[in-house]
Amino acid sequence: MIYRSGQRVLVQGITGKQGTFWAQKMMETGTKVVAGVNPKRAGETHLGVPVYGTAVEATKSTPCDVSVIFVPPVLARDAIVDAIDAGIATVVVLTEHIPAQHVLEIHARAKRAGCRIVGPNTAGIVTPGEGFVGIMPGHNPNIFQPGHVGVISRSGSLGTLICLNLTRAKLGQSAFIGIGGDPMIGTTTRDALEALDRDDRTHAIAMVGEIGGTMEEAAAEYAAGMKKPIAAFIAGRSSPPDKKMGHAGAIVTGGKGGYASKREALERAGVKVVDTPHEIALALADVYA
Template sequence: MLVRKHEGVLVQGITGKQGTFWSERMVESGTRIVAGASPGKGGRNVNGIPVYDAVSDAVAQHEVAASVLFVPPMGARAAALDAIHAGVRKLVILTEHIPYQDVMRVLAEAAEHGTQVLGPNTAGLVLPGETAVGIMPGFAANIFQPGDIGVISRSGSLGTLLALNLVSAGYGQSAFIGIGGDPILGTTTTDALRTLQADPRTRAVVLVGEIGGTMEEEAAEYITTMTKPVVAFIAGRSAPPGRRMGHAGAIVTGSKGSGESKARALAEAGATVLDLPSQVSEALIGHGITAIDLRTTTPIT
């Protein structure tokens, strides 16, 4: 799922501290926020953005392509369903600790109504120079610059580190997709890879994974069919056996889900697996993807 500059964005929970702060940052990044929604707060105005009691009220007045949720865990299901039933077809759920049964209900309703879901427990997405939807610093020029490298990450902080390393080496990003760290997600690693494979602006993909779950191993099968090179970094490869670490999804079960299992599957699929995030530029050069000096737009030699 990508949100383009021309698409209207709604912020659910915009009157809260985080919703207010990050709505300013998203606008600073180029995002076209057209409205906010907070039950009982309709009629207010946040940073020049009109606020409505319900998503349906906002949709009646504005063209809304996507909604981002700054909503507490126990209110996330109602907020997400409000957006889905109002006809919003792109949903970014930042909230973590949502009960699993609520997540499953939201994803079932989204599938029935044709709504794409990013998250829950996602940091959001960024299209440098266009939009940022969520809590990623799309406004920070030292982290995000327009370019042709797509980044997929379960972790917002690790994804930020890889994005920073790319810009430091002279690369820019076509898109950052934070899929989220929970075990049950609306967008999987494979889904995000399909999006970037189809994106004409993306020339190569950097995949940031973690121990736990099997998404990266399942994605390896799809990588064998891709025409774009994939560079991968798996965090937690040195984690002690049996130790639960990181996100709720970082639970190793059986022979799958370990860092070494993921790294092996990705390497066998043709991806270049990094030992350190700082090796990303070297790996891209190995695939013939030359860095561009972002100040002069000329190749770095």
């Protein structure tokens, strides 16, 4: 789930407006986009790479390590299953509002195939200095700079703000992992935390959580045994119970998934929980000092 230089990327939906724009930006930062998929334009060349009718056809000619999905909700299930069937190891699913029954099927098929799903409703993954996959502004040097702080976020906008603050603090990022804001996602906060814990380039971690679900509590269990320092911000502190927020997964019922529960679990694990996003960079700057 951490993008590495040289990994070959397939863009499903490459000829659409968003697919074209972001594929071009990915390529400008060094991301190795090797092919695209659009069943209606198979056989063409777009942005200098071949376009195929399916991911299965694409990988027969061009091996791919990562696929990114620029496909609308009604067609997303078929596109993701196509990528899984093609044997692609990581599928970055940007699409939101995919029907729940389709999401369940996707995760089951991915698990059987040993495929890593990032998302749905993710903003993508970024490794400054190497490339990015998705719709994060990985091409903007004011936001992303190579460094040693790994960033985990459900939210693309909050993740962008954290990365901006880290860059301004001259800390930079080793990797950004956008796990996605849907209720059923393929990569959890704990999964991302474990990946960054194993990553030699990551010396500290910034975690951006939200109310809803229990991912942060599960991550806290793992964080308790880590040596790398972690600073976290939990969005939704003032949200009333049972209030649905911007992400489909950010809904709290009773005491479970609430702000107090998440903060208590993280602080008990030794995580520095801050009150505003700006304080994450300050907290981690103290560690480096």
